[in-house]
Amino acid sequence: MAAAVIVAALTQIDRALKRALPLTLGAVIVMLSVVPLPIPEYAVLAPGFLLMAVFYWTVHRPDLFPAWGAFALGLFDDLVSGAPLGLNAFVLLLAHFSIVAQHKVFRGKAFWLIWAAFAILAAGAHALTLLIGLLLAGAIPDPLAAAAQLGLTVALYPVAAALFGRVQRLFLSGG
Amino acid sequence: MKRPGTLMKIAAPMRLLAQRAAFLGLLGGAVGLMILGKAEAPFIERARVAVADALVPVLDGIARPVQTAANVADNFRALLDVHAENARLRDQNAQLLHWQQVARNLEAENRSLRETTNTTTEASFTYVTARVVADAGGAFVRSVLIAAGARDGIAKGHTAMSPAGLAGRVGEVGERSARVLLLTDLNSHVPVMIEGTRDRAILDGDNTDLPRLVFLSSGARPQLGDRIVTSGHGGVFPPGLPVGVVVQNGEQGVRVKPFVDFHRIDYLRVVDYGTGGTLPISPVPPQARRGR
DSSP states (O other), X not given: OHHXXXXXXXXXXXXXXXXXXXXXXXXXXXXXXXXXXXOTTHHHHOOOHHHHHHHHHHHHOGGGSOHHHHHHHHHHHHHHHTOOTTHHHHHHHXXXXXXXXXXXXXXXXXXXXXXXXXXXHHHHHHHHHHHHHHHHHOOOOOHHHHHHHHHHHHHHHHHHHHHHHHHHHHHSTTO | OHHHXXXXXXXXXXXXXXXXXXXXXXXXXXXXXXXXXHTTOHXXXXXXXXXXXXXXXXXXXXXXXXXXXXXXXXXXXXXXXXXXXXXXXXXXXXXXXXXXXXXXXXXXXXXXXXXXXXXXXXXXXXXXXXXXXXXXXXXXXXXXXXXXXXXXXXXXXOEEEETTEEEEEEEEEOSSOEEEEETTSTTOEEEEEETTTOOEEEEEOOSSXXXXXXXXXXXXXXXXXXXXXXXXXXXXXXXXXXXXXXXXXXXXXXXXXXXXXGGGOSEEEEEEOSSOOSOBOOSSOHHHHTOO
């Protein structure tokens, strides 16, 4: 009797942990993104791994990646990276909204179509980030660096998607 | 059979409405935070500092193995050209021995001059060396997070040095973490001078790797390769700290390449040029000071 209760409780905990995985992964990505790397210009060209995570999970498991999650991760990123507070929260929230609004479009589509959609979204998110940065911090972006960063973000999406897909199949296939 | 259907008909739009309201609320929250941040509300800095304090142990744990791996790679690379490096260092050693002699002569002369004029000795300063645990770069900010804070004696405005030269100054301080604003940051304005001519200027960061010299004193003609040092004006930095060299002098303005390699700063020395603190620093090791 007691054993059954414990098993039931553990199952509940296991389920909760698994369901928290997409958001936890996002938080880990934020922390990893500020680790000092000995690569010249990395800080300027660092691809938007957090945007990739928001996109992937909102497309594939919107139930586990609510709007407040995108907002919270963006805010966390702002606090950790020293970007103007609210900037990434705003951009990621809008990205989340536009994916949810187009949710039917993504259902059962080929990967390259989803990738193309990501490229469009990333371009929009980058442009918005730079615009708000200009307004808030007066930071005039280097167009070449901005383009290179966007290119890198789009180019690396399949790698990130493969990784997230693995996590999804391993831990979240049961729902 | 009919009830659940009607319920669904009402519930679905209600849920959508609630979702839209939540979305708009969060969006408003983000905009509000941006406005508060722009207005530099004090609680925003406190929030930043609190998060940095909480994260420093985690970030330190991630940064250490990465730095170790980078060092191993560096060592391996260094092994490959150990021969050429050796020859270069021998040359440099010969030059430095000469400079050491010059420095000793000057120090002796300086001491005797001080004695004859009864000059008070300069205030001593203290420093803390801290590991860099996070590097926030990008279009908006050039700063690093170090794993030392108020409990180690660091305060806002302290100078951050690397062995090569000035790196920046402390902008935010938590209990065990501090954010250092680098020379290249948009909000960095350092009073400097050209070492040879003593012409004054301000070194302005603009989030690129090469900060700009602005407000050059009239008649100043900076040449490529001129060394830039702090001038000590404004009282934030003491005079004479090495900053960088002039590398561009054209339509883009006069640009300076800092001595610090911002892509490879593992440690920073945070120096308090005021009074009080932890460790005294002597510019010449005691045994060298005694002379031969």
